Amino acid sequence: MAGEILDNQGRGEASWRWPAIHPEARKFAAIAAVLCALFAFLAWETVAWPMGLLVFCICAFFRDPQRVTPQGDRYIVAPADGLVTLIQKVPPPRELAIDDGSAAARLGEAPVTRISIFMSVFDVHINRAPIGGTVRRVIYIPGRFLNADLDKASEENERQHILIERGDGTAIGFTQIAGLVARRIVPFVKPGDMLAAGQRVGLIRFGSRVDVYLPEGTDSRVLLGQKIVAGETILAEIGQAGPIEGIMQ
Template identity: 40%
Template sequence: MKFHKEGYTSLALVILFIFVVNAIADYFDANQYVKWFLYILSAFLFLTIVQFFRSPRKLIALDDNIILCPADGKVVVIEETDENEYFKNKRLQVSIFMSPTNVHVNRNPMSGVVSYFKYHPGKFLVAWHPKSSTDNERTTVVVKNANGVEVLFRQIAGALARRIVWYVKEGDTVQQGEEFGFIKFGSRVDLFLPIGTKVDVNIGDKVVGGKTVIARF
């Protein structure tokens, strides 16, 4: 387990806040109840940041015949839908909701070349809102594998998630299971798969990024 690089600034701000608040309490000689409250609050804030930005080390067994889960969380959508940004036809959508307690590293679901990338500014509707996939701040990534199959996946900001980070661009060669981005403080990732793809998960399943098999070709 390691601490993710995206959390360094947040951790530094929390440590600074803890130091300043406790120094003020000592300077004004606050009573023991106030000091213990601040100690508990400080520990809670510190542990919250550390757990949120944790980044487990993973050994990924590469397999071109499967779609790996791109994020930790819970499966909230499995349905056929129109994908109107890139494919402009029907696709099989699988959506994973990430709560603030989940690991927020986003991983490539398959190996290949990034054939399309776009960042969309937008709203911050709650992640389970029906229009969050099209109206919220988001990124769209399409990867084409060695067999010519393309899979689209989106990072979608939510009501709490106000920063999407990505590490890919068009033309990049990516490897299954490697990090392609990070979303701060809870949101969701959508996958758009070819119609007929065999899905290995069900709505409500808890899934693990880089480990759970979402679907098979």
């Protein structure tokens, strides 16, 4: 049940359930289903079966499972499912750093830790808010469609920046980046919206990446090569810094 409280002392009820399918899937699945039915009617089974498989793949891609988001003022949770492919100190994007004259929060120009999360076509592509707060900026930038795994994709690919400000003034910026196959970034939020941590904010169709910019003085609590889950994995704790090592095995 949405909104149910679960904790580390056993409170609540947890069970496996089929994930919901996001409405964005409807038109793609409907087209594939119609083609499947047409080819089946024409007895073109060698084409009808792959089209039927395509319907299943589309529904799987747009799956929208429920997530249990850790609650805590210091937690920054993952905005995307996927693989941590880059952790670097970089200046924030200009669109999130400059003063736009609105007196709203911005990230500043000092280098901060950026965590890049690569989403393959097998990952859930619904993106979620890393913190609770007010959406201050949503900035779409057209661009190229390079491999989202490349570092330069952060500056050259089609992308959308989102900035969220907490009540205490702490701001977190993150960027949805289109990849080789992705051709559309779909936002669910706009400036002024109030969000809870883990709330759905958008999706990127068919393989992509999300970059998260941590506040100054905060280091990643996840490791390079780690597989993470949107709305559940704690990326960082605000104000916590220092190296963490892992062993691939």
